Amino acid sequence: DIQLTQSPSFLSASVGDRVTITCRASQGISNYLDWYQHRPGKAPRLLIYAASTLHSGVPARFSGSGSGTEFTLTISRLQPEDFATYYCQQVKSYPRITTGQGTRLDIK
Amino acid sequence: QVQLVESGGGVVQPGRSLRLSCAASGFTFSNYGMHWVRQAPGKGLEWVAVISYEGSHKYYGDSVQGRFTISRDNSQNTLYLQMDSLRVEDTAVYYCAKAGDSSGYSWFDFWGQGNLVTVSS
DSSP states (O other), X not given: OOOEEEEOSEEEEOTTOOEEEEEEEXXXXXXXXXXXXXXXXXXXXXXXXXXXXXXXXOOTTEEEEEETTEEEEXXXXXXXXXXXXXXXXXXXXXXXXEEOOOEEEEEO | OOEEEEEOOEEEOTTOOEEEEEEEESSOGGGXXXXXXXXXXXXOEEEEEEEOTTSOOXXXXXXXXXXXXXXXXXXXXXXXXXXXXXXXXXXXXXXXXXXXXXXXXXXXXXXXXXXXXXEOO
């Protein structure tokens, strides 16, 4: 299976900060990489698909980049509602879909 | 707007069965692949199963292969997950998710709120 490793696993930041989360794949996955936000007790939410395309309704402060084995999610100016856990997921090896371990973003 | 509402969870003993349902609305259900994803307590998201738009293709994660069955009723806009031979490690919140295309080979663009399944003696 393709392994996805996110870094960091935990991140502490303040409202207004710019943060970047990295996702590394154990083998090349082209751009078959998506990013999700998950707040406790809520439905997970698609943010970015195909590595860099913003899902409908997602604020423009979220952006994604990368291809092959290294990908990043950037939040340009953190808002209070952005404190959540973020996951990357690959579908290149469909149906053997795998997900990163998650990055928890906390308020400093 | 797209809505996915899971039901059928609860507490069940190891070795028993449970069936989850996911009622879909706000989109043409019969046109899209559908997934089940779970989150065990304190853990991350784990993909469980996928079914294509018409139900002919079904795939499962290794941890549930042979014990869980995904199905759908397009006339009722409902997705199902039949869970047999349940284990303590199947305890999790189960989410249904809509695929971005008919096969399921794409991102998950909408998710339900989740339904808790607890396997305990």
